[in-house]
Amino acid sequence: MVTIKDIAKKLGISISTVSKGLNGASDISADTRQLVLDTALEMGYIGKRTKNSLSKHVCIVILHLPYSNIDEYGYELISGFCLAATENNYMVSMVSIDDLQKAHKNYDTAMEMLGYHGAFFVGLTKDDAYLEQLQSTKIPTILFEEPVQNPCVGTIGVNVAEGIQQCVSYLHEQGHRRIAFINGLNNCAAANMRMEGYRRGLDLVGLPFEERLTGSALFYPPVSVKDFIPVFLEEKATAIVCGNDYIAAAALSELMQRGLRVPTDISITGFDDNPVAKYLSPPLTTINENRLGIGRTALIMLDNLTRNGCTGVMLTHPKLIVRKSTGKYVSQRY
């Protein structure tokens, strides 16, 4: 087994310098530190990994996304990942991207120094540190939603377009022919995919796309929802597909204030199946992303990468949850 002494001997430097290099001490030059780390990697010195030889150690790096409470977006992703990790003999640490950066500016080196065999990034965006390095990393890494062209990096995300398309198809099956759509605000991937799903859904059932049956509100808070409702009513909409559950809740409230009944007069669908969705009145028909399953699958993808499996971009099937906010079209009621 390679020791610190072997590395020192190979590089012709002192054992304490090698030790400083491996532990990220700041009183040696960056070049020396990199040289030590590169040599340690090359010689197969395992470092901190040996401490956890019975189970592999992976980390979750979560950014820009709340996850502490069950009603926050990241919660189930993290729980699912951790549950699958336990079942598959993995240890999981949560680290911030700052922790990694403090260890080393180079992603692969930071992971090696901290003893992680792989990572699951949630919420990474194009502006974050490491995204460029992920294009060429050799460390098994799974990203939530952000695709990167590298055989060592997999991506898992929800097929959002498929979810919205399911709402349109379902409403059409229920007899609706005037199906409006309130998207989240334009020009972000989440909104573009929803619009793609709406258009594809209309296409599949043979309905035309009509500008006046669409609108965009903020995903949260959905303040402008009330501006679109009067137009939809003029246009005799009998169903409204909403970009998320908050938008659906706002639409529901606006319709009630106007004395309209859901679903008797108008059917409504949400997206996300937030915990609040089932407590609305009426309980909301919505799309469940199975985030617990996605977290679980992220760990399985990571494990597969460490065992000669291959990876890529996985877009998961979302699931329509039918509750009481949608009903059969009978006749124009308002």
Added chain:
Amino acid sequence: MVTIKDIAKKLGISISTVSKGLNGASDISADTRQLVLDTALEMGYIGKRTKNSLSKHVCIVILHLPYSNIDEYGYELISGFCLAATENNYMVSMVSIDDLQKAHKNYDTAMEMLGYHGAFFVGLTKDDAYLEQLQSTKIPTILFEEPVQNPCVGTIGVNVAEGIQQCVSYLHEQGHRRIAFINGLNNCAAANMRMEGYRRGLDLVGLPFEERLTGSALFYPPVSVKDFIPVFLEEKATAIVCGNDYIAAAALSELMQRGLRVPTDISITGFDDNPVAKYLSPPLTTINENRLGIGRTALIMLDNLTRNGCTGVMLTHPKLIVRKSTGKYVSQRY
């Protein structure tokens, strides 16, 4: 544990009728057989599965695709799946779609009767039996390349567009600016994805799309390749991206017959990394799909589905294999 007797009692029919229903005998009506099977499923009667209680039993259904020899397309998919199955304590059977159909016209019932916990379909097309039933099956099923919107059905396929795009980017990095493309014949998904990759590749490096730098040959045999070469030469192409290794081999041979040198005068890339690619002269730069890894990952996806994981469409990252048929652009040599 539920027995045949319990089922008979519940349905108010004889034990022998239940037994006939479970074993697919033809001397009872189709309705009765279906009723028996539905009831057996509902009551949790496990049937043939109990015979293999120590390992789960899954099947591979392979259609329209040769797989017996190492140079045939399906070979590595099947090997990878079987290797991963062995490591994960699964038994695998190969069955034909006719075998399944003989057991029962209903897919879920056939799988239950034959004792399979899940299936991997390779080569299924829109015309095949069961495709429609796969839209609503509850049996964990993984398909190669064919997407189906059902949370119980996953799909794995290669991101072909990404592969062709990698060829274009790589050739651009090598200094090439006149990059031609011979696709497989138009109007099939395989060709459309390749064209998408070529256009996206040009786009990313800032080169215009030019009709006269493109052509379509049959994927196999690539007879019309020779028709495009003179046009490409007139257009001063210095590199040719090919839709597969057979097209690349034909282009190579055509260029040699015209006294041109590869890669000195013109660089060539293939696609698939067929066993023959490395034996061409010069050995071919090409795209490897890692079909062994895909087969392995299909089993992992199937296993994940049986353990509350979720699934969807996974498009895997292909890998550029640089050999000797590509080189740096120096100056126009011919």
